[in-house]
Amino acid sequence: MLNSLKVKYDSVQSLKQEGPPIIIVAATHEVEAIANACKENDIKVSAICDSEKRKSEKPFNNIEVIHTPDLPKRYTKARFVIASQHVQECADQLFDLGYNEFYSPLELLKDYDVKKYKHRISENYMSSRLAVCKKSHEHYFNESKTYMRSLDVMITTKCSLKCRNCSNLMQYYQDPKNTSLEEIIAALNVLNKNVDYISEFRVIGGEPLMNKDWAKVVNSISEHNDEAKIFIYTNGTIPPKEDQLKSFQGKNVNFTITDYGKLSKNIDNMINGLEKYSISYDRQPASDWIDCSNIKHHKRSSAELKEVFKQCCVKYIYTLLHGKLYRCPFIANAANLKAIPDNPSNYVNLVSSTANLKSQIRRMVKNSSFFPGCDFCDGRPYDPSSKLGYDGRGMISAGEQVEKPIVFKEYK
Numbered sequence: 001m002l003n004s005l006k007v008k009y010d011s012v013q014s015l016k017q018e019g020p021p022i023i024i025v026a027a028t029h030e031v032e033a034i035a036n037a038c039k040e041n042d043i044k045v046s047a048i049c050d051s052e053k054r055k056s057e058k059p060f061n062n063i064e065v066i067h068t069p070d071l072p073k074r075y076t077k078a079r080f081v082i083a084s085q086h087v088q089e090c091a092d093q094l095f096d097l098g099y100n101e102f103y104s105p106l107e108l109l110k111d112y113d114v115k116k117y118k119h120r121i122s123e124n125y126m127s128s129r130l131a132v133c134k135k136s137h138e139h140y141f142n143e144s145k146t147y148m149r150s151l152d153v154m155i156t157t158k159c160s161l162k163c164r165n166c167s168n169l170m171q172y173y174q175d176p177k178n179t180s181l182e183e184i185i186a187a188l189n190v191l192n193k194n195v196d197y198i199s200e201f202r203v204i205g206g207e208p209l210m211n212k213d214w215a216k217v218v219n220s221i222s223e224h225n226d227e228a229k230i231f232i233y234t235n236g237t238i239p240p241k242e243d244q245l246k247s248f249q250g251k252n253v254n255f256t257i258t259d260y261g262k263l264s265k266n267i268d269n270m271i272n273g274l275e276k277y278s279i280s281y282d283r284q285p286a287s288d289w290i291d292c293s294n295i296k297h298h299k300r301s302s303a304e305l306k307e308v309f310k311q312c313c314v315k316y317i318y319t320l321l322h323g324k325l326y327r328c329p330f331i332a333n334a335a336n337l338k339a340i341p342d343n344p345s346n347y348v349n350l351v352s353s354t355a356n357l358k359s360q361i362r363r364m365v366k367n368s369s370f371f372p373g374c375d376f377c378d379g380r381p382y383d384p385s386s387k388l389g390y391d392g393r394g395m396i397s398a399g400e401q402v403e404k405p406i407v408f409k410e411y412k
Contacts, residue, residue, distance in 0.1 A: 007091055009137075011081065011103035012041050020077035020101070021046035025068075025094070026084035027060045029282075030105075030133045032119050033126060034083050035061050037108040046078075051093065051382035054288070054395070067383070072097055081105055085136035085149050085199075086316060104137045124280030128229045128254050135199040135227075145196040146362045152202045152319040152329055153188070155179050155217055157336070159206035160237040161263055164400045165293045167314075167380070169333040170206050171406045172295075179322060181213040183351075185220055187323045190350040192224055194357045201225065202317070204233045204329075215244035222251045231256050236267030245277045255281035260399045286399045291392035292330070292380040295339045295408060298391065300375050309370035311381040311390070318364075323351035327364060330380070331373030338410045343372045 008014060015022055015038070022043060024031050027050040038045050048060055049068045056067040066074060071094075079101045082090050091102050109130060119126045132149070139147035154168075157176040164171055191198075201221045208214045214232075221230055229252045236257050255274055259267055267283070274281045290313075300308065309315060318325060319332040324347040326332035334340045335347070348360045379390035 007082065007087065007102045007104060009104045009106050011105065011107045012043070015043045015079065015081070015103065016041065020079050021075055022079050022081065023066075023071075023075070024048045024063075025080050025082045025090045026050055026086075027052075027055045027065050028083055029119075029121055029126065029129045030083045032061050033112055033114070033117075033130055034081060034105045034108060035063060036117050037105070037112050038081075041108065043108075045081075047074075049080075053383050053385050068093060069097070069383075071099075077101075079103065081108070082137075083133070085133055087137060106134060106137050109134060121282050122280050124278075125254055125282050128231075128252060128280060131227075131252075132199045132229055135197065139197055139199075146194075146358070146365055147196060148198045148316075148318050148365065150200050150202055150317045151191075151198050152204050152317055152332075153184065153217065153221070154204055154206075154319060154321045154329070154332065155184055155208050155214060156205040156211040157333075158210040159235075160210060161207070161235055161260065161399070162401045162403070162405075163398070164402045164406070165289055165291060165396055165398075167289065167292050168204070168206075168329050169293060169295070169337065169339075171293065171402060172333075172337055172339070172408050174405050176206060178211040178213075181216055183323060184213075184217055184320075187320055187325075187350045188221065188224070190357065191320065191325065191361075194350075194361050198225065198228055200229045200231055202231045202233055207235055207238065208232060209234055209238040209240065215240070215247060218253060219247055219251075222248075222253065228252065229254060233258070234270070235260055236264030236270055239266045239269040240273055242273065245273050245279060248279050249277050253279060255279065257281055257283045258286050259283055260286045263399060263401070288395040289398045290380055290384050291394060291396045292378055294378050294392065295334055295337075295376055296378065296391075297340075297411075298375050298378075302370075305370040305374050308374050308377070308379045308390075309368075311379060312374075313380050313382045320350075324349050325361065325364070326373075327368065327371055330377050331371060334373060334376055337408070339408055340373050340376045340411050346371050346373045 048065045051068045053067045056065045156178045157173045159170045314328045319329045321332040326347045378392040384394045
């Protein structure tokens with residue numbers, strides 16, 4: 001457990017001292033800021049490690065990236081600064097490899113000035129990413145609080161694209177629908193009363209801009225969650241209206257835009273509008289995806305299910321869909337499609353449950369080793385080459401389109 005791993009918060013003086021090489025964990029946007037902060041404090045970073053093998057193919061921020069399982073081949077001892085928001089997961093993985101010296105970046109980032117540096121992403125977007133990272137580290141070890149790093153607020157199953165291998169299973173919906181504003185707000189109000197803190201709200205679909213009330217959802221979340229960051233995940237096909245963008249000015253609202261090339265036909269218009277109203281965004285090309293869109297009953301043992309859950313890269317992305325809180329988007333949509341059994345162990349019903357909601361949510365957050373729905377997923381590991389409980393095809397090309405929804409069998 002983490003307490004025995006002794007993740008340390010007073011990092012600066014410890015890292016300045018002579019000792020084993022210093023490695024930053026996870027090649028994420030936040031690493032760029034942490035590496036800069038290390039340089040400011042005369043702390044030499046030897047490498048970055050990441051569980052995704054593909055990230056080790058080239059340097060990040062001019063620093064070598066090593067595939068995490070390969071670390072023992074290079075370093076018998078090392079000190080690690082955990083940039084990832086998955087603190088426990090990273091520490092546990094490194095501990096299993098024989099390491100035991102871990103630090104949080106909180107002290108390093110305490111006085112970090114985003115304006116001082118030019119980053120790969122915009123100043124506002126980096127500020128938002130760092131805020132979520134710091135909140136994750138501040139709250140993670142507080143056992144008295146129920147904390148969620150990310151919540152997917154799924155407002156529609158409609159999408160303007162028809163991606164064959166969508167990990168959120170949109171390709172299976174024969175009759176996609178928008179969720180009503182009233183239903184979304186009611187569920188969010190209940191959740192806010194029963195959770196101590198949520199770092200980031202991710203407004204998603206499908207394509208969230210296909211729900212006419214998407215901007216009202218965003219503004220409602222902002223109104224009731226002052227410090228939380230809001231990220232709108234879009235494919236760049238539908239430009240927001242000017243009055244919608246204007247309503248986001250001065251709020252913690254960010255756009256994450258996946259660029260599908262010619263398919264993202266309105267991406268430039270969208271970006272022009274975002275820049276006009278000084279709204280932060282991150283534009284990312286649709287590259288390769290992990291193949292994880294198949295729905296199949298694997299009939300795994302409990303030990304195998306624990307391994308699948310342990311390796312899952314989305315198990316901290318809680319998903320809100322039709323008043324139910326799920327641990328991941330796959331189970332949420334598979335259940336909504338009726339492709340898996342309606343098992344109450346897969347979710348917390350926020351709008352009709354009469355039991356103690358705080359206890360139910362806390363149990364989902366703190367005490368889950370797997371869910372029944374995991375047995376219908378091929379797995380979604382950080383590194384699909386590991387094959388630990390993974391039954392997919394590995395990395396596949398993103399954005400392949402289908403003409404019609406894919407037919408599947410409802411679970412009976």
